Amino acid sequence: DVKVTQSSRYLVKRTGEKVFLECVQDMDHENMFWYRQDPGLGLRLIYFSYDVKMKEKGDIPEGYSVSREKKERFSLILESASTNQTSMYLCASSLTGLNEKLFFGSGTQLSVL
Amino acid sequence: GENVEQHPSTLSVQEGDSAVIKCTYSDSASNYFPWYKQELGKRPQLIIDIRSNVGEKKDQRIAVTLNKTAKHFSLHITETQPEDSAVYFCAASVAYGNKLVFGAGTILRVKS
Numbered sequence: 001d002v003k004v005t006q007s008s009r010y011l012v013k014r015t016g017e018k019v020f021l022e023c024v025q026d027m028d029h030e031n032m033f034w035y036r037q038d039p040g041l042g043l044r045l046i047y048f049s050y051d052v053k054m055k056e057k058g059d060i061p062e063g064y065s066v067s068r069e070k071k072e073r074f075s076l077i078l079e080s081a082s083t084n085q086t087s088m089y090l091c092a093s094s095l096t097g098l099n100e101k102l103f104f105g106s107g108t109q110l111s112v113l
Numbered sequence: 114g115e116n117v118e119q120h121p122s123t124l125s126v127q128e129g130d131s132a133v134i135k136c137t138y139s140d141s142a143s144n145y146f147p148w149y150k151q152e153l154g155k156r157p158q159l160i161i162d163i164r165s166n167v168g169e170k171k172d173q174r175i176a177v178t179l180n181k182t183a184k185h186f187s188l189h190i191t192e193t194q195p196e197d198s199a200v201y202f203c204a205a206s207v208a209y210g211n212k213l214v215f216g217a218g219t220i221l222r223v224k225s
Binding site for chain 1: 114117119122145147149155156157158159162202204206211212213214215216217218
């Protein structure tokens with residue numbers, strides 16, 4: 001069974017802090033993704049990566065960066081957290097085809113005060 | 114860019130009835146349409162998907178239909194059960210950029 005693990009379930013940070021969200025998958029998947037989920041807006045793609053050290057912007061990359069130094073790990077970085085980045089963040093991975101059969105983590109609920 | 118609209122935003126049905134959720138998309142080059150189910154407090158999980166070369170796909174009590182001409186696709190759940198209560202998201206692939214665009218979600222409540 002594929003396991004996508006996000007390091008924190010809940011996180012509270014202050015505005016201006018640098019925030020790291022970590023995601024690890026154990027199935028040797030090539031592709032990894034970061035989404036944010038907000039009520040009424042569905043899931044919106046922040047960044048994705050199809051290979052180690054490769055990254056592509058999604059639909060809402062502003063204020064975020066990512067790092068993929070190892071195949072199994074994909075990190076989302078909020079350089080200077082703001083209150084409008086309060087959200088549920090979901091990591092996902094997929095084996096074949098960038099779009100297909102996404103396996104999601106349990107999510108990190110981030111609150112920026 | 115691709116836009117996916119999902120309706121209704123909430124849906125309440127009686128146990129045993131059918132439920133239908135509809136999504137429309139804007140990019141005629143979209144060719145992959147998955148549906149994800151997210152139970153309360155849990156992660157989204159893929160329940161069914163369809164490609165543009167197929168008009169209908171069925172898996173037990175769930176089915177997806179695709180109308181490429183009208184650019185809409187629908188999720189059908191028959192004989193609904195309380196465990197079908199969840200948020201359902203549709204999505205459509207973007208022709209360029211290898212991305213998925215998700216709908217806003219439908220909260221399905223099955224009343225027993």
